[in-house]
Amino acid sequence: MTIAVVGAGVVGMACARALQRAGQQVVVLDPELPGAGCSHGNAGVIAVDHVLPLARPDVLRGLPAMLGDPDSPLYLKPTRVPGLAGWMLRMAWASRPAAVERGSIALANLVRGAVSAWIEELESCAAGELLVRAGSYLAYETPRHYAKGKIQRRVMRERGVAAQDLHGREVAARLPALAPVYRGLYHPDTAHVLNPRRLVETLATAFCAAGGTLHTRRVERLSMNETGVTLTAQNWRLDASRVVIAAGWRSAELCAPLGCTVPLAVEMGYHVGFDPVDGLAAPVAIAGRGFMATPLDGELRIAGTVEFARAEAAPDWRRTDILERQARRLFGPVLSPLRNRWRGSRPTLPDFLPAIGPLRHGSMVYAAFGHHHIGLTTAAVTGQLICDAVLGRQPRFDPAPFSPDRFHR
């Protein structure tokens, strides 16, 4: 019988492709076009250096100062965000040193094979050229930023992330487009995609060409039946043997009626786009500023920052004014007028690990959501893990830290 994937973002389409390539008959449901959600406007980076969870003591300690700074990468809407106080308490609990250590090992397992998983997937779609293997940079503007990055550099070393320490003049020689910085790190194993939206569309095209079905429907409810799961949408229903929930920030509302409560928050992020600039061959993250500058196909994209707001709140375009100001400061007068701006909703769990696997032991419904800042990075690996779980294969690494059930224990 059919396996249904709810959500055609990068995670849902990667799961659908992995299952399809393993010989399964797969249906994907989404009321929007593939990649129209958070996956549309991300920074495009396959961030294999992301091995330290954002739930950790130094991030928590920095929150009050960030909230008081108008140019800060973090913004909390003054209106009440339902559930956020409890979510923050859980984040504090996940920031205990032992939990950070476990989370970091889990993240390292997840990102280690990210580039090779994407290469395999994109080659199967005959679209290998979408992936660029030029590494990425982390720029420290001041000695203070460099000092603050000490923990991150230590953990990256411990997890085996390749990194080269660079002096400011070496950064300037490699990234002449960027204003002078104090120091930098180069990650040779990071990659980026030329167009995040096109990547999802490519997966969707390959999926349909190989016999998969894409239905333009919002799934309203999932219910168990004797042989599997019934998906209900307006005037429509489908019986599936298994269901993968990959509905991004809306995933929790599909899990709750099945008895699985997941504390999923929405972390909004923004991007601004400019004409491409010369002298930026690879993405660069600016330490302490919460954004990346990525040379996409025909566009320089500045993407990042975090805004906690109600999921239905209108975009606050002052956040993109900050990004634009920062971009002009870093790239100077060569920068074109602003070409586009965008806001997306990252689905984030308080321990900053995604939920991947059966809702509970033996369930026929699987989670593939909560990928926060690394959904593009880890989508293809998530597809592999989901495939292993659905087909009862030996997982390629311990999936327990990603269990959607972990918040019940």
Ligand SMILES: Cc1cc2nc3c(=O)[nH]c(=O)nc-3n(C[C@H](O)[C@H](O)[C@H](O)COP(=O)(O)OP(=O)(O)OC[C@H]3O[C@@H](n4cnc5c(N)ncnc54)[C@H](O)[C@@H]3O)c2cc1C
């Ligand atoms: C500014 C910014 C920069 C980022 N940069 C990076 C980066 O460089 N690298 C990286 O790895 N990650 C990055 N991310 C994170 C990444 O974009 C997300 O983790 C990822 O897009 C999440 O993908 P998704 O498929 O889970 O969600 P989405 O892309 O939001 O897809 C979910 C889909 O589910 C559908 N849906 C919802 N409810 C239902 C329903 N009931 N029935 C059917 N369908 C439903 C939606 O319509 C949507 O299409 C960034 C995020 C932001 C905001």
